[in-house]
Amino acid sequence: MATGWLDISASAFCGDYNGYIRYANQLLNIAGTATADSTNGMRTFGIKESTQYRVSLQMRNRFRLGCAPNLTTGQTLTNYVFDPLDTNDATDQGGLSRTLEILSSTSQVFLCVGAWSSGASDTIFNTLNTIVLEAYLTYFTVTFQDWDGTVLKAETVIEHEAAIAPANPSRAGYIFTGWDMAFNDVTADLTVTAQYRAIGTYQVLFKNYDATVLKTEYVLEGGTATAPAVPNREGFNFSGWDVPFDNVLADMVTTAQFTRKVYHTVRFLDWDDEVLKEELVEHGYSATTPDAPVLAGYRFLGWDLPCSEILSDLDIHALYEQIIYYTVRFMDWNAAVLKTDQVESGGTATPPTNPTRSGYTFTGWLPAVFANIRADMDFTAQYEFIIVYHTVNFYSDGVLLSSQQVEDGTAAIPPLPPQKIDSIFDHWDSDFSNVTADMNVNAVFRAALEHTVIFVYSASGALLQSIDKVLSANLRDSLEGELTFEFSTLAGRGEFLRPGCVAEYEGDYFNVVRVAKTISSGLMTVAATCEHISYVLNDDRYKIDAFDYTGLPAAGLAQLLNGTQFSAGTVEFSNSVTMKINQSVTRREALMQFVAICGGEIEYSGHYINLRQHRGSTAVKQLMDGKKVTDVSVTYDSRSATESYEVAFHKVADFSVGDEVQIVFTPMHINTRTRIIAMEYNPFYKYSIRVEVGSYKPTINDNLYRIEKTATDNNDDMSAIWDEFGSMSDSFDSFEADYGNFLDTYKEVQNIAVGETSFTVTYSDGSMVTFNYSVDRNGRMTSITRAV
Incomplete structure (x- = not known):
């Protein structure tokens, strides 16, 4: 037993404070008179x-307390105390921690705490919610122990209150039966011990109908025995056991029960009562029908x-109907007969090839259902008027950028917005994904900052900070969809940088995936590694198991991005495409596959994903023209028979990813036309810019789709090439690699003519290159060389 102060705040609290002080005056004045009701x-x-x-609390205000069954304005408390420092109603006490004691009187059920605030009402709110209420009580210790004295639980219980027992314990070979004493009205220190009784073991005999023992099993008290397999008994069906064995409490015998089988004669008769089949069927089982009989002129x-669940002898007769033929005619809009058919009753008519009508689109037949013909019928061709188009105009500051005729219910394709010195394109002011009327769409720009700024947002989108000065930065952009950003700054400028944040740079958003902090020479810095937000499409939550789409690329891209944080932006393709996926892939893999099938190139714009026919300039630029070049390098790779180039500039140059460029550098014997496939630069200072140029080589899946599409577009089935070299076994992989040596870009190839020892490539500009190849005695290719 012990006595002392116990915190009873949680159990005694009668409700949460949710009011406020309507007027800046005291609730209980110094005399103990309430100036507001207890609810306020x-x-x-x-x-x-x-x-x-x-009662204890820490606050900037005085507090007074007393006991009363209720409290209303004007009531004066008799059993009342107040803060010793509370000498008036207008003094700020400075946030001291104080404790007051009070003895409750007879018939009083509330402890009321009054406070006065000279400040804002939220001070009262925060203060009153920090009150600690303690009672001076007598309490005891209740200990719960197992059979072997192991303490299961010990707790402090107030006098005359109940202890709470722990979960029922377990003991091998015994059953828990309860506790050795009551603990619902504790008046002394208690030790409560778990009680058990021993578990018995009983014999269960399983016997057959003839008393043969099928199985003997010993089961713990209250357990369940496992029945054996029952041998077949000729002429009988097993129906169960005569004594249940799911709660064994004594030795027992249970015997298999059987019911005698009953058979019925089932005959299948034809229309003339000829017996087609006769069989004996066990009671309750199904008869087996014979083959369907045939009767001339009938079905x-x-x-x-x-013939299921046979319960008696049964004769079952075949049913027929006479075959009737009906005349079905397919009529055009002007009653011209397009086709006449004789269709068996209940059969299906076959319509002719869809008819045409100038100025109209064929929509189907009326009636629309050709099945279950039961009478002579006429089907009439249905048409609708020519497709409706709407005019969609795209403007920027009142200047018309593009005017398009868009089919009703389809999407318009926006033009590239103009570039402005002092503004950055943000969005279009109207939704043109489902055009149903003529409309004007205007470009919306946002003001460009005077200098480069990185905005940092929380995962929920709240702006945390902006960074306008960095120690280093590097942005990498490539045709393959890669877009990464790295930067470092002083720790004070990047104090909110955390993995999971989002960084915005000139309208593009990046997920912060790694943050490293360093101290060097007394200077603390923070470095962030970022990936474009589209990389989140690699997450498992966006995986898809199936995708089957045929239609316009814009609608297909929108369907593919459905359920993600991205939307389809500009799509510069209008020919129908087909993509099928039947295995689990990430949404980003599916996206890059879709881009490859369309034959396009991906471009990011905020949360929009654009599909371009050609990123960058199609007009050839001289990459080495000017004095800004600092480094040039060329790499030859014999493994893939490719050449790649890197060019570095010491300040900003007028180039972007995707530009067609000509590289002429006589000292290194370089004179080639190619494209910029990647760029890296510091966006804050635009110095030390490095570009990578070479053939744009997509991933293997992209390549397969691209080659198939190109062969189709050129009406030149490249699968013939694969057939030509199909006997070359595994050497074809090396042929494909060597093939990249002459294939600057697959779009330039117009034709490939294959001979016995050479093949000639014709390009779209009319130039031709011949390659010699050799094979071994087994027909496998051993080498490819360019003819001089």
Whole structure:
């Protein structure tokens, strides 16, 4: 037994404070008179009569407290105390921690805490919610122990209250039966011990109908025995056991039960009562029908009675209907007969090839259902008027950028917005994904900052900070969809940088995936590694198992991005495409596959994903023209028979990813036309810019789709090439690699003519290159060389 102060705040609290002080005056003045009802600015607790309580809180205000069954404005408390420092109603006490004690009186059920605030109402709110209520009580220790004295639980219990037992314990070979004493009205220290009884073991005999023992099993008390397999008994069906064995409490015998089988004669009869089949069927089982009979001029419909669950002798008769033919005509809009058919009753008519009508689109037949013909019928061709188009105009600052005729219900393709010195394109002001009327769409720009700024947002989109000065930065952009950003700054400027944040740079958003902090020479820096937000499409939550689409690329891209945070932007393709996926892939893999099938190139714009026919300039630029070049390098790779180039500039140059360029550098014997496939630069200073140029080589899946599409577009089936070299076994992989040596870009190839020892490539500009190849005795290719 012990006595002392116990915190009873949680159990005694009678409700949450949710009011506020309507007027800046006291609730309980110094005399103990309430100036507001207890529902306004009060904290109340349920208490016991004639018990000593202690109230503690830390606040900037005085507080007064007393006991009363209720409290209304103007009431003066008799059993009342107040803060010793509370000498008036207008002094700020400076946030001291104080404790007051009070003894509850008879018939009083509330402990009321009054407070006065000279400041904002939220001070009262925060203060009253930090009150600690303690009672001076007698309490005891209740210990729960197992059979071997192991302590299961010990707790402190207030006098005359109940202890809470732990979860029922377990003991091998015994069953828990309860506790050795009551603990619902504790008046002394208690030790409560778990009680058990031993578990018995009983014999269960399983016997057959003839008393043969099928199985003997010993089961713990209250357990369940496992029945054996029952041998077949000729002429009988096993129906169960005579005594249940799922709660064994004594030795027992259970015997298999059987019921005698009953058979019925089932005959299948034809229309003339000829017996087609006769069989004996066990009671309750199904008969097996014979093959469907044939009757000239009639159609077999089935049997007149069901042959399942046979319960008696049964004759089942075949049912027929006479075959009737009906005349079906397919009529054009002007009653011209397009086709006449004789269709068996209940059969299906076959319509002719869809007719045409100038100025109209064929929509189907009326009636629309050709099945279950039961009478002579005429089907009439249905048409609708020519497709409706709407005019969609795209403007920028009142200047018309593009005017398009868009089919009703389809999407318009936006033009490239103009570039402005002092503004950055943000979005179009109208939705043109489902055009149903003529419309004007205007470009919306946002003001460009005077200098480069990185905005940092939380995962929920709240702006945390902006960074306008960095120690280093590097942005990499490539035709293959790669877009990464790295930068470092002083720790004070990047104090909110965390993995999971989002960084915005000139309208593009990047997920911060790695943050490293370093101290060097007393200087603390922070470095962030970022990936474009589209990389989130690699997450498992966006995986898809199937995708089957045929139609316009714009709608297909929108369908592919459905359920993600991205939307389809500009799509510069209008020919129908088909993509099928039947295995689990990430959404980004599916996206890059779709881009490859369309034959396009991906471009990001905020949360929009654009599909371009050609990123960058199609007009050839001289890459080495000017004095800004600092480094040139060329790499030859014999493994893939490719050449790649890197060019570095010491300040900003007028180039972008995707530009067609000509590289002429006589000292290194370089003179080639190619494209910029990647760029890296510091966006803050635009110095030390490095570009990578070479053939744009997509991934293997992209390549397969691209080659198939190109062969189709050129009406030149490249699969013939694969057939030509199909006997070359695994050497074809090396042929494909060497092939990249002469294939500057697959779009330039117009034709490939294959001979016995050479093949000639014709390009779209009319130039031709011949390659010699050799094979071994087994027909496998051993080498490819360019003819001089």
